[in-house]
Amino acid sequence: MNAMRKLLHYLKPYTFIAILSPLFMCVEVVMDLLQPTIMQKVIDTGIANEDHAYVIKLGLFMLLSAIIGLIGGAGSSIYAARTAVSFSTDIRRDVFKKTEQFSNGNIDSFGSGKLITILTNDITTMQQAVIMTLRIFVRGPLLFIGSVVIVWFTARELFPVLLVSIPILLVFIYFFSVKSGKLFSHVQKAMDQVNTKLQEMLAGIRVIKAFDRNEYEKGHFKMVNDTLMKRSMTAEQLVLTLMPIMMFVVNLGIIAGLWMGVIKVNEGTLQVGVILAFINYLNIMMNGLMSSSHVLMQIARSFPSADRIVQVLETKIEITEPEQPSKMDEIRGDVEFREVHFSYSKNGEYVLTNLSFKANAGQTIGIIGSTGSGKSTLVKLIPRLYDPDSGDIFIDGVNVKEMPLEKLRTAIGFVPQKALLFSGSIEDNLRFGKEDATIEQMEYAAQSAAASEFIHRFDDQFEHTLLQGATNLSGGQKQRLSMARAFIREPKILILDDSTSAIDALSEAAVQQALKGAYTNTTVFIISLKISSIMDADQILVIEDGIIEAAGTHNELLASSKIYREIYLSQSGRVVENV
Numbered sequence: 107m108n109a110m111r112k113l114l115h116y117l118k119p120y121t122f123i124a125i126l127s128p129l130f131m132c133v134e135v136v137m138d139l140l141q142p143t144i145m146q147k148v149i150d151t152g153i154a155n156e157d158h159a160y161v162i163k164l165g166l167f168m169l170l171s172a173i174i175g176l177i178g179g180a181g182s183s184i185y186a187a188r189t190a191v192s193f194s195t196d197i198r199r200d201v202f203k204k205t206e207q208f209s210n211g212n213i214d215s216f217g218s219g220k221l222i223t224i225l226t227n228d229i230t231t232m233q234q235a236v237i238m239t240l241r242i243f244v245r246g247p248l249l250f251i252g253s254v255v256i257v258w259f260t261a262r263e264l265f266p267v268l269l270v271s272i273p274i275l276l277v278f279i280y281f282f283s284v285k286s287g288k289l290f291s292h293v294q295k296a297m298d299q300v301n302t303k304l305q306e307m308l309a310g311i312r313v314i315k316a317f318d319r320n321e322y323e324k325g326h327f328k329m330v331n332d333t334l335m336k337r338s339m340t341a342e343q344l345v346l347t348l349m350p351i352m353m354f355v356v357n358l359g360i361i362a363g364l365w366m367g368v369i370k371v372n373e374g375t376l377q378v379g380v381i382l383a384f385i386n387y388l389n390i391m392m393n394g395l396m397s398s399s400h401v402l403m404q405i406a407r408s409f410p411s412a413d414r415i416v417q418v419l420e421t422k423i424e425i426t427e428p429e430q431p432s433k434m435d436e437i438r439g440d441v442e443f444r445e446v447h448f449s450y451s452k453n454g455e456y457v458l459t460n461l462s463f464k465a466n467a468g469q470t471i472g473i474i475g476s477t478g479s480g481k482s483t484l485v486k487l488i489p490r491l492y493d494p495d496s497g498d499i500f501i502d503g504v505n506v507k508e509m510p511l512e513k514l515r516t517a518i519g520f521v522p523q524k525a526l527l528f529s530g531s532i533e534d535n536l537r538f539g540k541e542d543a544t545i546e547q548m549e550y551a552a553q554s555a556a557a558s559e560f561i562h563r564f565d566d567q568f569e570h571t572l573l574q575g576a577t578n579l580s581g582g583q584k585q586r587l588s589m590a591r592a593f594i595r596e597p598k599i600l601i602l603d604d605s606t607s608a609i610d611a612l613s614e615a616a617v618q619q620a621l622k623g624a625y626t627n628t629t630v631f632i633i634s635l636k637i638s639s640i641m642d643a644d645q646i647l648v649i650e651d652g653i654i655e656a657a658g659t660h661n662e663l664l665a666s667s668k669i670y671r672e673i674y675l676s677q678s679g680r681v682v683e684n685v
């Protein structure tokens with residue numbers, strides 16, 4: 107309820123056109139309600155007295171009221187659609203803006219499948235609810251109340267039929283609306299699972315094929331799809347069953363009306379036209395109630411959607427701008443971790459425990475350790491993709507939590523473990539790192555990342571188009587471009603998270619040479635499973651189970667760290683070549 111009230115604020119800018127819709131609808135309803143009364147007069151006065159002129163006059167009047175009704179209906183639809191679409195567009199914009207600010211932790215906790223369902227399904231459900239409320243929620247009750255009032259004044263003898271049938275209809279509508287709200291919230295949850303599965307399948311289609319897991323994936327998809335089907339079926343069936351039940355109650359009302367009416371016609375206290383008008387009004391009433399019940403169900407369905415949308419809009423962003431950002435000059439690139447503890451699920455097991463180290467500006471820090479030991483997590487804390495549970499990280503002596511986020515992140519070039527490029531040209535992707543980069547800067551960054559050669563092999567070079575997920579590049583080419591994108595920023599801190607894993611030894615040596623040459627003032631963090639990639643570093647951190655097991659230069663570690671020595675020995679064939 108609260109969530110719905112919050113979202114209704116989005117209607118405020120459209121109040122005027124939102125009011126126009128029901129106003130136009132009133133015109134249509136009045137015209138609809140006039141028709142049976144005119145018809146009654148045609149029968150009881152025109153036809154009964156054989157007054158042709160009267161019949162023609164009323165016939166023309168019926169036509170005119172139908173045309174006015176049409177204008178009213180069309181006007182109402184146009185303004186309802188305008189209001190609802192603008193309303194949902196504004197909500198979608200804000201949900202998108204909010205998700206953009208989400209920290210990694212926020213995204214982890216929602217899951218991208220659910221976020222997509224919220225941005226598509228839930229917002230569309232709200233849009234439908236607004237359209238139906240503006241159009242039908244006014245039309246339904248107006249038709250209903252109008253019919254009751256007219257029957258009271260024109261066919262009071264048959265009014266007892268309404269006194270019995272209306273409460274029965276209302277009970278059914280109440281029961282179905284409440285039940286459908288619950289069922290549709292289950293449908294939305296099933297939809298989240300289908301979206302998550304679809305996303306995963308599309309992202310991993312190559313792996314699925316390579317492992318010949320199509321059948322397994324099909325089976326898995328069938329499972330979530332079947333759940334969605336069952337839940338949708340139950341919900342839709344319930345909604346659709348209401349119609350025949352209401353028809354049945356109305357038909358009983360018609361029979362009762364006819365029976366009472368015929369008796370009264372025989373007694374001479376009622377005219378035949380009144381019975382016909384009564385039956386018409388009973389049908390109009392049922393239509394009014396039926397459409398109101400549809401709106402009620404749509405509204406009931408929109409409550410869980412509103413809750414989910416507001417959940418996103420009100421999510422507390424875990425990583426926020428400091429309230430009083432410290433004033434900093436140019437960042438030099440000193441990085442210090444002081445007693446840092448971190449866990450992904452708050453109060454869960456620590457992934458990093460009591461990390462302390464210092465990197466001076468311009469130094470290269472190698473990070474090595476077994477899979478899952480916490481290497482990537484460590485570097486993700488530097489640009490504040492996550493914040494530590496306790497302990498602090500300083501850049502040039504200033505706590506990163508006190509630095510303006512933009513200043514902090516523009517000083518960092520991050521090359522993630524999985525090279526993620528965007529659809530568009532190579533140039534677009536490089537400009538992602540530096541919007542106003544010149545062609546010379548692009549050339550230089552590409553050269554430093556050993557990407558120049560393959561780019562120049564394309565006819566259109568930097569304008570070469572990358573498909574979604576850069577599927578038209580090889581793994582190594584993607585890594586090189588991802589590095590070039592970070593290099594072009596000329597960052598003060600460069601983080602290379604196992605970013606040369608798909609690059610041949612010669613190219614890797616070229617990249618390292620470039621780093622030594624042109625990026626001497628940059629503090630470089632290199633994560634690698636290969637000793638050859640980090641052995642020249644000024645300082646190497648050996649991470650095991652989230653703890654710095656040892657730190658020092660290559661030679662120091664060979665002497666002091668058992669783990670480092672073991673890694674060295676296991677890779678020594680390659681290392682010896684490189685030394």
Ligand SMILES: Nc1ncnc2c1ncn2[C@@H]1O[C@H](COP(=O)(O)OP(=O)(O)OP(=O)(O)O)[C@@H](O)[C@H]1O
Nearest residue numbers: 214450457475476477478479480481482483484523
């Ligand atoms: N987003 C996440 N949510 C929850 N746990 C995570 C998340 N990312 C990583 N972990 C867990 O944190 C631990 C450290 O992961 P991390 O990616 O830092 O390891 P790593 O040393 O970089 O491994 P690798 O060499 O395989 O890349 C692992 O146990 C992993 O399962």
